[in-house]
Amino acid sequence: MYNLPLVAFVSFASLASLASFASFASPASRASVGVNLVTVAALAQAPVLVQPGAPGEPSKVVTPDQATDLSQVQYTGADIKFMQGMIGHHAQALEMVALLRTRTQSADMKKMAERIRISQEDEIKMMQGWLARRGQQVPTGKEHHMHGGMLMPGMLTDDEMKRLADEKGKAFDKLFLESMIRHHQGALAMVKDLFATPGAGQDSDIFAFASDVEADQSAEIARMAAMREELER
């Protein structure tokens, strides 16, 4: 307790230097901060909530409400659209993978498809949870089949899906790989658009997810392109 007077001195000195900050400009708020600092000094060990400034600038005391006001950086409309659109996009990948089971003889193709299935099923669940937690509409992933349903970049039309379903063996493998590469490239375009939209992609979960999509699907495209080349040989 010997350092009590010193703490009080430091606190009030800081207060004086803070007076120039906009957030403390009104006499009323200054008074209330003064009270807080007196309380801090009196208890000596009460924790403080501070916000630094740019390098070289002093730090200032802030309130919990000021500290947690993330209203400017939470998800935007573009984030919601991205998540809703990506569910349908992923869902079609699962439909394509389902076709593969009866139409290919290649073990490699089956394995690659299985990996796509696991990761995209997982991600659909995650996206649906993200939207539900924010009280947003949660697509099932079947919406693109409905009349007037919108296709996201790279997605196959119903006719294209039918054409794929009609193929078998090597011809199927070839068309599947071409279609899935195009499909994945569409996902990459969606990520690119998202990050190019001001304010979008800043929510930590979206940022992490979109970065994963970019990394995973780029790698899968490379793998599928290599398989496609092998087929040509």
Add this chain to the structure above:
Amino acid sequence: MKPVVVRMLCAAAWAVCVVATVRTQQIPAVPAKNDPRVGLKAGYMDAGEAAKNLQKVATLPKPEGFYDKENPAGAPTPPERDPNLPPPPPPDPNAPPDPRFANMLGFANSDLAFTGTHAVMGNFHGFNTYDVENGQRPKLLASVVCPGGQGDVSVHGNLLFMSVEQTRGRIDCGVQGVQDKVSAERFRGVRIFDISDLNKPRQVAAIQTCRGSHTHTLVPDPKDPGTLYVYGSGTSSVRSAEELAGCSGLKPDEDPNTSLFSIDVIKVPLAHPDQAAIVNRPRIFADLTSGKIAGLWSGGDHGNGTQKTSETNQCHDITVYPEVGLAAGACSGNGLLLDISDPVHPKRLDFATDKNFAYWHSATFNNDGTKVIFTDEWGGGTRPRCRATDPPTWGADAIFDITPDRKLAFKGYFKMPAPQSEQENCVAHNGSLVPVPGRDIMVQAWYQGGVSVFDFTDSTRPVEIAYFDRGPIDAKNLVTGGYWSAYYYNGYIYGSEIARGIDVFKLVPSEYLSQSEIDAAALVGPGEVNIQEQQRVNWPAASVVAKAYLDQLNRTRALSADRARAVRAALDRADDAGAGAAAAGELEALAAQLERDARTKSGVDAKRLQALATTIKGRATKLRS
């Protein structure tokens, strides 16, 4: 059933089992069927808990300003929706976002650093400083708001370093983010704070980097104490050259100066941290013969039934061990061993590839610098990867020996063995050594898989010796949480819990770990500890250190009961008040006998006998002085 029997035997007589079972290939531990960690009750601050040989002695919840009041756990449970109701209208994309929903990782706790009687816990929203003079009663000092994630922290003297990678990061620590695509207000890189007043840290410098800083590592200059280097590891997207000159996200064949495929070496003049700047971007993944920048793992699987491993175009985290001149780089698709005797120009000595690894995440050396453990963050840390169906060699630790010619030799895997639920994000994450002399022991965070302590003295057969675990945050949804880091510091284990706060644990003696071993570890005392900047531990010549070795020799039956009794009695006499030359002489005679004993043994027993002899000789010298 056979593995189960072996495991039970191991539990009954661990030491014998370890010695008797000589294997070169690790057989993953079979999850115990009735492990108390299975099926724990879900809850935010009231979840069920299970512990073994580890006691929780303190918990501090997240401080004011570091959680959303409406939703402290980080994400609300979705309300059940009546499926018979018509779907709600689509949202208006132009409507302002609803401030009730704070995002989950926005307030996530991250890495820990320690200095003297203080701990600093990073957060995606800034950092918090704690007084930990008494580990059982940690006290919050200051909460510092400065968003940008991940907020990994390191300390050096009066300076604190913090990693920032997200596009919402601002130079001025503002919480409002940056709306423009190109902005001088955006900050992604390494911040430096002056923490001489831990109640009021102040930003003194901020070094912008192209990919931001996901993690960073402090590297002292071996020749100049006035200079510090920082290895910045960026894993995120590359920003445009319009925002930061020289940045390029192009592939190496499109742009040989790409910002990918390198780390940032930042030089910090300690007297003028404001003059800190990037001095090198070494191409540590280059092919050594062709010089091709992208010389390591190019991404993809390793053949049938193998894991898909990320491309090596970044390091996730680098751990340096300056006293042995080595660094271990956990670099996405590979584990690297680097020579850092010239910190500005790290040189690759070797690299490892692993068909079970998805993403090389972090690294920990043993105290001798003869082993390194790499972790695999399969699923990125936000996914459940410890379910009963997940392979025990995926999302695990891989233990390597460092050979005398400084190459990596794989020895075994360790994965926290208790199956976790779908609602618990779980995979190998950050840990530190527990400085018990004579053994290699690590404590590690497994997100919602809890904290696990394991012995890897035998690299091929790691054994779990203690744990703590909570039930999931939510019974229905996966809400990201659990331990980011679990580090030993000054007698306690500190766990940064992403969603719940900070927990402090104490090791409890058991058949795996004696009271003397626990006390000997605690002798290491406080200091300046950044886990990614490893320092060699040297134990004092204290009786409790000698007793720790005795307990180990007893466990492996490497010392006769008579000899052990004699040493113990002599140590007790040496600790009596007024002990003098006679007690010293007795210890010295025993030391000579132990040295002879050591020559009849090999491996870890011989090492422990020699260490015991050296310790009691040192104890005798103290008595004589």
